[in-house]
Structure formats: C-alpha cells, structure tokens
Amino acid sequence: MVRHSFLAVxxxxxxxxxxxxxxxxxxxxxxxxxxxxxSDESDGPGAPVSIDHAFGNTExxxxxxxxxxxxxxxxxxxxxLGVVPVGIEAQxxxxxxxxxxxxVNEELAHLGAEPAIVPANVxxxxxxxIAALSPDLILAPYSGLTDEQYxxxxxxxxxxxxxxxxxxxxxxxxxxxxxxxxxxPGEAADLVTELDGxxxxxxxxxxELQGLTVAAVWDVGGTxxxxxxxxxxxxxxxxxxxxxxxxxxxxxxxxxSFVYALSYENTDAIDADILVxxxxxxxxxxxxxxxxxxxxxxxxxxxxxxxxxxxxLIAAMSPPTALSLTWGLEEYVDSISAAAANAQ
Numbered sequence: 001m002v003r004h005s006f007l008a009v010x011x012x013x014x015x016x017x018x019x020x021x022x023x024x025x026x027x028x029x030x031x032x033x034x035x036x037x038x039s040d041e042s043d044g045p046g047a048p049v050s051i052d053h054a055f056g057n058t059e060x061x062x063x064x065x066x067x068x069x070x071x072x073x074x075x076x077x078x079x080x081l082g083v084v085p086v087g088i089e090a091q092x093x094x095x096x097x098x099x100x101x102x103x104v105n106e107e108l109a110h111l112g113a114e115p116a117i118v119p120a121n122v123x124x125x126x127x128x129x130i131a132a133l134s135p136d137l138i139l140a141p142y143s144g145l146t147d148e149q150y151x152x153x154x155x156x157x158x159x160x161x162x163x164x165x166x167x168x169x170x171x172x173x174x175x176x177x178x179x180x181x182x183x184x185p186g187e188a189a190d191l192v193t194e195l196d197g198x199x200x201x202x203x204x205x206x207x208e209l210q211g212l213t214v215a216a217v218w219d220v221g222g223t224x225x226x227x228x229x230x231x232x233x234x235x236x237x238x239x240x241x242x243x244x245x246x247x248x249x250x251x252x253x254x255x256x257s258f259v260y261a262l263s264y265e266n267t268d269a270i271d272a273d274i275l276v277x278x279x280x281x282x283x284x285x286x287x288x289x290x291x292x293x294x295x296x297x298x299x300x301x302x303x304x305x306x307x308x309x310x311x312x313l314i315a316a317m318s319p320p321t322a323l324s325l326t327w328g329l330e331e332y333v334d335s336i337s338a339a340a341a342n343a344q
Contacts, residue, residue: 051181053141053161055150060137060158060181067182068118068135068157070125071143073171075104076321077178078139081187084113087133090120094311102312103323124149131156141177142169142232142319165257168230171320172196195325202333203241208340213245215272215299218279219288223261226251226270231258232319237276240333245272264293273343274336275299276306278314285309299343306339308332 049060066086069075075088090099098117100108108114116133119126125145130138130153138159144166145153153159160181162169169177172192179188203209214237216227227234229244238244247270252260262270275297279285285307288294299305308314316324317332 047183049180049183051160051177053163054165055145055147055161058154058158058160060160062183064136064182066133066135067137067139068130068133070118070138070140071145072167073142073169073174073319073321074139074178076107076323077175077188077191078182079104079107079111080175080191080322081179081182081184083182083184084108084111085115085139086135087116087118087130089118089125091315092120094315101315101324103316103321103327107323125153127152127156137181139178139181142167142174165230167256168232168258170232170235171322171325175322191322195322198326198329199239202329203239206240206333206337206340208337210241212242212273212340212343213271214242214274214276215245215248215270216276216278217262217270218277219284219291219294224264224267224293225259226262227259228252228257233317236317236320237336240336242274242336245270247271264291267293268296268298270297270299272299274304274306274339276308276336276339278308278318280309280311280314282309299339302344303342304339306336308335 047062051058051060067078067083068087068089069078069085070089072091075085078085088100088104091101092099095101096105099120100117116129118129118133135157138153138157140153141160141162143162145161150159150161160177163173163177172195175188175192176185179185179191214234216231216234216237218225218227226248228248229235229238234244251262251266251269253262255261277285277288279288289300289305294300308317313328313331316327317329
C-alpha cells in the first residue's frame, strides 16, 4: 500500500449523493468537467477566487473548466457538486482494478462520465500524467503534499493544498474548499447542511452515544496505531456525540499530527468508554482480541469495542467524504451503539 493512500486511510449498494445545484457534463470519452462553476445554475457569474492554504495563497481565474483531483475526498466533493474532474488520482485501498472507490464508481456511472485516472505514485504526484491533461485547477485539500510538490504542481496549474496540516482537513472543510475553488460556495454550503441533517437524525436516534469517551485504534503490521482528535475519522466520531478520551493525547509519543504508534506495554492506559477498532477481516478482529496487549485495555475487558470491519466500510468512514458519509453509515453507527451498551 503506498504511503499517501495508507495515511489517508489511517487518517483511512453505495448511496451516492445527487449533484447539488449545477448539472454535470461528461465531456468526451476521456472525461471532462461539468458545466463551468459559476454558471447560471451555480452561485452566479464566475469570478476569480483566492484560496489560502498551508503553502500560501492560490489565485484561481474565473471560468475554471478542467479540474484534477488529488488525495482523499476532493473527487467526491467535486462530483457531489456536479463537476466531473478531467482527471482523478487513483486510490490503492478498497478500490477496483481502476483505483476507484465504490461510491465514486457509482456516481461516475450515474453521470455517464469516464475521466482519466491519474496513477497513484508512492512518494509524489504523477506530474507528467497530470500535465498531460492540461488542467485549469488542481485540488488537493486533503493530501500529503510537500511544499516542493506543491510548487511543481503550481507550475502545471493553480493548486489548492490543505489549510493546515497534511491528512487532517475535516470533511466539511474539504467540501467547502472545493466549493469555493469552483466558485460554488453556496452549493457546497447546501451539501454540508444536507449531510449535517443526516448526522443530526442519527444522533437523535442514538442518545446512548452522547458524552461517552472514545479511542480509535488500528493494530496493523505489528504496530498499534492510535488516532488523535486532529484526525478526521475521530472528528467524525465526535460528530456522533462522543468525546475523545483524555488518554489519547496523554499517551502521544510524538507521531504524525493525526496518529501515533503506541507501545504494547502501554495499551492498558487507554481509558476510553468505547474502543473503535479497525480491521480488514473478521480474522484480524479475532487476532487482535486474542493478544495480551488487547486484553488489558479496559474497553476490551468490558466488551465495549466497536469493530469497524472491511476495507470498504473503513475507507468510507476514514475519513468520510461528500459521497461516502452515508455509505455504510447505519452499519457503522450500529456497531458503535452496540459497544456503548457495554461501556459502563
């Protein structure tokens, strides 16, 4: 698994949201953009846009047409807003042979679009493939771009990076940044409101989650990862009314901004009411539960563990995107609710 996709997932029938506002175009057989953002069906006449981010400021000219989406979530945000990118960076986790996630595949099929697939490189973007598409705009608000990579991409087209730290942009902000970059802030706000309405309904149906503390972990490859509140998957858990267990940050040994590796000797200090454990298979779940370092975790001893099992479900919630948030949401919340029954 390449690093950028693995960190996104560490950071990692479908229901695809319909386009909000503008109608999508499909371009030619190689894909293309929808009706230009800022058309009569969006917020108004297109105008230059200025976007601040971690590497400075990007000036986007009016009438952006061809867009390339990189990293996690920007593809889904564009599609949900009715804009088909001319190029979509492939993912490497929970995807088909073309590197597409199931909810992206379904939305593209719904729109009748076949954009170019930009290869997912191990350490840096596929510059030549991106340049060959002659994009007007490159969107990477949830990614691991370095300053040097951003500068190279900016020579190809105006590029929008993440606002603060790599792989940490909250799902709402990803949608808002994409919407602003496409001169569609109103449509983006409507989309966030729609998704927030779904979450409000879910939290209303599950009052048992309110106020319980949570820790999100993944025991993978001989390393026990703990996700910090800066991680978007944890932010999504907080959306459900949970709170991050104080021990999550107290045990931080100085890892990435959103995740750290915890020594097996210290797992008993995770004092969360609920443990959310990610695993690709049921066999991995059982292997984790059989370990002595898992059995000393208080939530495991109580049976208060929500096992988020299966690559596609993990990808859908890790973190959620404009199209994946409702994909598997019921199964996700039901697992957490079952763990809550044993929390105390």
